[in-house]
Amino acid sequence: MDLNFTPEEEAFRQEVRDFLKDNLSEELATKVRNGRELAKADMEAWHATLQSRGWLATTWPKEHGGPGWNAVQRHIFEEECAFANAPRTVPFGLNMLGPVLIKFGTDAQKKTILPRILSGEDWWCQGYSEPGAGSDLASLKTRAVRDGEDYIINGQKTWTTLGQFANKIFCLVRTSTEGKPQQGISFILVDLNTPGIEMRPIKLIEGGYEVNEVFFTDVRVPAANLVGEENQGWTIAKYLLGHERTNIAGVGASTEALNQLKALARKVKRGGRPLARDPLFAARVAEVEIDLEAMRMTNLRMLSGNADAQGSVSSMLKIKGTVIRQAINDLSRRALGPAAAPFPSEEVIGNYGIAPPEAASNAASYFNNRKLSIFGGSNEIQRNIIAKETFGA
């Protein structure tokens, strides 16, 4: 047993820290810290900054332009990025499509698509869920029918995150209705400029726009855009879900959020003293901190390949990680009392000074982060996965 990072890992952490110090602007970090919506240009600029150092596609091997990091290095990198309030990279091209193409793509697909993800020429989004296919993803109905050298796609996708910024979408589509539903699904790449596609924004609970509906009407897509074999899509989708688990617990982000909560509790007053001096509130914070400490250790056990921490542990981390993050969001909102309630418009944040600027969006963040336990396989689906492993049925 040795719970310490190696000297090499500590040196790597310092290298990441130095890079972030030199390359992450205070303006961008403040925006992230304050929970403000990022513009497309913010995210593109941050991607370019990381790519200039070769640190953008953290999960890719070196031959495809990734840094070739192991799980512990990725963990350290993600932790430091969270501590520095760097924007999270947009995962759809980097952590989803990239690894899928590296595993299942043709040489031509790898050669043309991967470099364009790194350069920022392409912004990918995801077409998985449908109005009638959420947790039961295999019941998806969007059809792709072969027509000569093309497929013709009809149907509707939904919950497409940041689709408004994207020029490409990867989709799961139905190519067969025979056999089990899982056996008739294919994975296909679509240019969003193709005629017949309409993207409509969905306004979310807190008032922000980050997800969309995508409608497909007789959309003609070259058959060469298929990834893997026809009807192999479910295998690819499962690979994609199982691929990037390093950061599933969000330990770094929760740690940073907890630190900000504590800073806020020192700043705001309740009953004539800093909220941090209120024993009831302090107890609630301490309890979350303990849970986070345990989860950090579970996460490290998984990363280091501790044998009894494999398998369904990533599902456990997804559940616990989201529950902890939501608990922090909950306390961060409540720390403000009535000052949490004003809608965080630029005027409210910038001019009225009702809540500290870094906390003015806390209620919005709380509402927005209710998504955490719903997306990426809802926490109930994660429980099903663990139960299946536990009971072998």
Added chain:
Amino acid sequence: MDFTPTDDRRMIADSLRRFLADTYPAEHRNTIAYEGDFHDPKGWAGLAELGIMGALVSEDDGGFGGAGFDITTVFEEIGRALCPEPLLGNLMALRLYASHGKAERIEAIVAGTEKAAFAFDESDSFGDLGEIAARAENGKLTGRKTVVYGGHVADRILVAAKSAAGRIGLYEIKAADAEILSYAMIDGGGAAEIVLDNTPADCLAEDALDTIEAALDAGRLALCAEAVGAMDVIKEMTRDYLMQRQQFGRPIALFQALQHRLVDFSIEIEQARSIVIHAAGMFETDGHALAVAKAKNLIGRAGKLVAEEAVQMHGGIGMTWEYAGSHYAKRLIMIDHQLGDTEDQLRKVMALTDMAAAA
């Protein structure tokens, strides 16, 4: 980072697990745990022969272990077997004897020829050493110590008492010199009230607050590991029961409501295992008090959840004395009552982290 146990510790765990399974099968365990002396001298001798007491102190102090991970290795097995022997009191006594240079006492405990206990709690001062009323005067102790684990079979008892100067001192008495009121615990094993009335005592230190706190922390770490061992077993029992129990024409394991509840407590068990690894890893550092307090707080919460849910999911059978699972559930609940409960630990975490102080 490396989360693999050393070969030595794995060997101790394996041999201890085999020994405890052979020596304390469920029925015999319950006889020992609730009847007679609440102690099996043959079992105790076997533990000594395996070197279990020696594993709890460092080589310099006459053992061959003594690190945080040594303590957790041993006590996780104690928890798995629900072993009722008074190892906890001897662990704390060993740590105190080591702190105060009592090599001959350590030798006797490691050899299994003597047993010791540590008496610190009083009815009006649970978890608060500063409020201790027992006092030392002219080499004699007067006062009453309550719920002294292992006090029922100890040869010698270490006692925390106020010195003449009003500090928390550490004293040693012979059990034969005090009035010992022994009793069984609701979750098995024994303890005693120690009534001191001008009882002759040796003073180990007039001011022993630091070494006492350190020994109590060793005890807390042990209890946490014991809970993890017990949780692993009760989880397996619950899983097996859900798969075997048929209602409405099928195994109740097929009901999602029960599946998800088992999953939820399994997640807390992983959390518990992780926080104990963290505490053991921090045990030799300056951060040990905070790490142990965090661990015991989480263990208290997880233990209650696991115990209550396991009993509930077993239905009526979980309510019976005959079913081994019920005894595991009791142990998990009562561990929270020893050496400071969930709230005590949380207060400690709050004090040590002090959110109000500038970061």
